[in-house]
Amino acid sequence: MTSPNNRYFILTKHPEYRGLANPGSICYIYESMYSSLTGTCLPTKLHVNFVDSRARSACELESSSIQPLSKEEAELLQALSSDVERLEWFREGDALRVARGLSVGTAVTVDEGGERLRGIVRYIGRIRDTSYSCPLTGTFFGIELQGEDKGKGNTDGIYQSKVLFSCKKDCGIFSTFSRIRPVVPSSLSPPNAEHSQTTDELVPGDRVTYFTADNCRHGMVLDVQEEHGEHVSRKRATFLFVASLISMQLFSFSSLYLMTCEAIPHICIRNLTQTVLALDPERMEVDATPVEKDSGDLSLNSVVEVTLKKGKSYGIIRWIGTLPGLKETMAGLELDEDDGVSDGTFKNERIFDCPPKKALFIKLRSCRPDSRFQSYLLVDTDANYLMCVPVETDEEHNTGKLATVPPISTEQVSQILIGRMKGIQGHYNSCYMDATLFSLFSCSSVLDAMLFKTTEPQDAPIQSTLLHDIVNPLRNKGFVEGRHIMKLRQQLQKHGYSESFTTDEKDPEEFLTVIMHHILALDPLLKLSAGGKVQDSYCYQIFLDQNHRLVLPTVQQLLEHSFHTAGLKLAEVPSCLILQMPRFGKKFKMFDKIIPSLELDITDLLSEGPQQCMLCGDLAHVECTDCFKDPIFGQTGLKIFCRTCSSKVHSHPQRLSHQPVALDIPKGYLSHSMPHTLIRDKLELFAVLCIETSHYVSFIKYGPNSQDWIFFDSMADREGERDGFNIPEVHACPEVSTYLEMSPAELANQVPRDMKGVAKRLFCDAYMYLYQSTSMCLYR
Structure with a gap:
């Protein structure tokens, strides 16, 4: 892990x-x-x-x-x-900043044995694997030596039998950032500097190194064009068209100094030219037949499809307008797959932003609405959920059918979810993501807002994958293929949040933070009040005072003790409360068992609002944190009193030193009494993530009855070996209710290995609890 x-x-x-x-x-x-x-x-x-x-x-x-x-x-x-x-x-500082700007392909010098050797960066990353106990092993640079310095290295790019980059024997070096420096671009040198060439001296076929946005790139000159002014006094301008050998993008330069590069192997100009022209935004082969549907219905952020030479491609319109030299209205698309030609640039001009090879510029009339679905939103106030109704089109018969995707109801669970090949199929260390997504979306809609909120253009494909490839199939068919989970992981990795999203197991809170905060910019779920200041958070990690006396705690007790220790209150009722238990992965658990609280009463944890005296039930005026651990009042529950009861409690000699604090009572409430039927704020449990031996599973509380529990494991079984596939499974686990009905003393005496079914995993391996407010989720 x-x-x-x-x-x-x-x-x-x-x-x-x-x-x-x-x-x-x-x-x-x-x-x-x-x-x-x-x-x-x-x-x-x-x-x-x-x-x-x-x-x-x-x-x-x-x-x-x-x-x-x-x-x-x-x-x-x-x-x-x-x-x-x-x-x-x-402390030196500057070298760190320079090192962070280095990229693969950058020309550098490296200090080796007292010599300064010339080379090209071919690899940036770790050379040893990280582990749970050692999260950092260091970033190294793999340098391929160039020119006269070839043969002065000590590697061919292989480290401990792992190929990190490829070069000839002794032509490579692994170095730390402290020993390397980027080469000063010769385009910044005077025209007569060594190795520099003016655009007048370049001809098609020349291999060059050029610099854009402080990045060093390699390419080949495809064409040199001269433009003369209308007046004699106007100087002649020379334009270069250079093809990148890495991204195959086409760049143009005006009167730019470039330096020749010996390191680039010779490539046939004819083949290269054909490749670039095939990827030129103006030359991309598309079906230009006008669509029958009026393109006037298409606008920014419309989901569309186009027909390329390879077949259909799908994307989102990110820009509409006219391009230089073209009269017809064009659309800039961000495609779902890497079928495009750039990152949103057209002839070196930035039109919009998207990942590399995702942008395509095409005539607007060649775009059609995405035939796979057209969606609209409904809010069912009786069922308390946000519902997306996509229209799936049958192109052959030109008919559509509605496929509703509300959460799976209590009555539907046995029909849709229960069985083998149900739930989310695991795909190579994905159990943390499988269990988290299943818990959040299978039977709850509390976080559905994140599926439909407006996103940045570069984040829309991730949201689309989450909604259309994962949540919709899960709720419609009860099954999500592993390839869709891998697609989501690949998208997250391309976004740059972690270089190991497709290979390594993560923690659920790390995944949730990336999705909710960095990608979808969801409003923080929690607002915590401490010392008059409000802090935002998405999850809450429970920490306890080392002097606590809890042995077999409930989640209610853990939350109250943690808030008491940290001096925290809730600034408002959360729509969703995600609690991390007091443990760290599989290495350490503070408690052998934790009793699930099916409801969390958070009334006394709120910083504002009317509260009841714990003794007489009248309106409370003060809270005493010193009384919190007093055994006379019970093991849990915050100690809140009216003035009369507080005076009596604190007249005892053992509590004379206590310092009760006045509560913030909303205006409009009578100060002397209040009804005993005060409505208390409670959250209901809807899912629990558990971990054992680095494997995450989840429990879902899907209905009101005590036996309404299901258990999900994305890798319950496997078919085949290396080329096989995981078999996910969802099954009912009513045995959980048996142990929830036991007294604490009975439960404490239960031997984990003898507990029925999978109940042991819920009580002994809990990692994260998920609670929801059925009323607040309508407004968040």
Whole structure:
């Protein structure tokens, strides 16, 4: 299992206890833990882990002794061999910033044995694998040496039997960022500088290196054109058309100095020209037959399809207008697949933004509405859910059928979900994502808003995959193929959030943060009040005081104790509450068993609103945190009193030192009494994620009856070996209700391995609890 998302720091001075680490050591804290501790400023102390330490216990450091690092900076520094060297290069600063700007293909020099050797960056990344206990192994640069420096290296691009890049024997070097420098572009040198050429000297077929947006690229000159002015006084302008050898995009330059590059192998100009012209936005072969449907119905963000030489391609209109030299109205499409020709540029001019090879410029009249579906939204206020009704078109008969996709109801679960090859099919370390998506969307609509909210153009394909390839099939047919999960992982990886989204297992909270915060910009689910300041969050990690006396806690007790320890309140009722249990992956569990609370009463956890005295039921005026752990009032529940009861409670000699705090009572409520029928704010449990031996599964509470539980495992079985496939399974687990009805003493005596069915996994392996407010989800 990989490490969770972390926040990184560098130790800049000796800690209070000298034996912990030296200045220059890299340390980290779990992002979820950091978010729960910090508001607008850094705490005075942080419990961190050191990357180089094998010990998993956290060390407490003064915040003044550490400086924050981005993950990229931490990886660059971790590759250095000593703490002293790390601290020196961190303080130097400029080299780190330059290193972050390097990319594959950049011309550099590298210090090796006292010589400065010339080369090209061929690889950037780690050379050793990370692990749970060692989340960073350092970023290294693989350099292929060039020219006279060939043969002065020590590798052919292979490290520990793994091919990281390819070059001839002893023509490669693996280096840290501290030993390499980018070559100064010769286009910035005077015209008579060595190796520089003016555009007048270049001819078609010349291999060149050119610079765009500070990136070093290689290409071949396809054409050189001269344009003369109408007046004699106007200077002659020379235009170059250069084809990139990597992306096959076409660039044009005016009077630009370029340098020749020996490192680029010779490529036949005829073949290259044919390839580029085939990908030219103006020459892309499309079905230009006007569509029968009036294209006036199409607008920005319309979902459309076009017919290319390879067949149908689907995308979203990101731009409509006219292009230089073309009279007809054109559309700029962002395609679902890599069938395009650029990243939204046309003849080196930025038209819109999208990932590389996703943009296609085409006549608007050649676009048709996407025949796979046309959707509209309905809000069913009686059923309390947001419903998408896509129209799936049968092209052969030109008919459409409505396919509703509300959450699967209690009555439909047995028909749609139960059985083998049901749920979401696992696909190579995807169980964390499978279990999370199944929990969120199979039987609940609390987060459906994220499927339909307006997104940035570059994020729309991810939202589309989530809605049309995952949620809709899950709710319609009860099954999602593993290839759709891999598609989502590939899209997330291309977005740059993690280079290992398609290969490594992640933590559910890391995936949720990427999807909800970075991709879909969903409003934070939680607003936590601490010391008068409100903090936003998507998940809440439960932390407990080491002096707690809980043995077999309920989730209600854990939440109350955690809020009490951290001095937190809820600023408002959340529509969805995602709770992480007090554990860290499979390595550590604070409790052998946790009792699920089917409801969470959060009335006393709110910072505002009327509350009842816990003794007499009248309107409460004060809260006493000192009474929280007093056994006379029970093991759980916040201690809230009216003035009369507070006076009596605190007249006892053992509680004279207590300091009750006044509650914030809304205006309009009588101060002397209130009805005993105060409506309390409660959240209902709808899903639980569990982990055992690095494998995530989920439980769903899908109905009102005590036995309405199902269990989902995306990799319950497998057909075949390497070329086989996983078999997901969903089955009922009514046995859970048997243990929920037991007293705490009876449950404590249950031996986990003897518990019926899969109940043991719910009580012993809980990782994340998901609660919802059926009323608030209508407004969020």
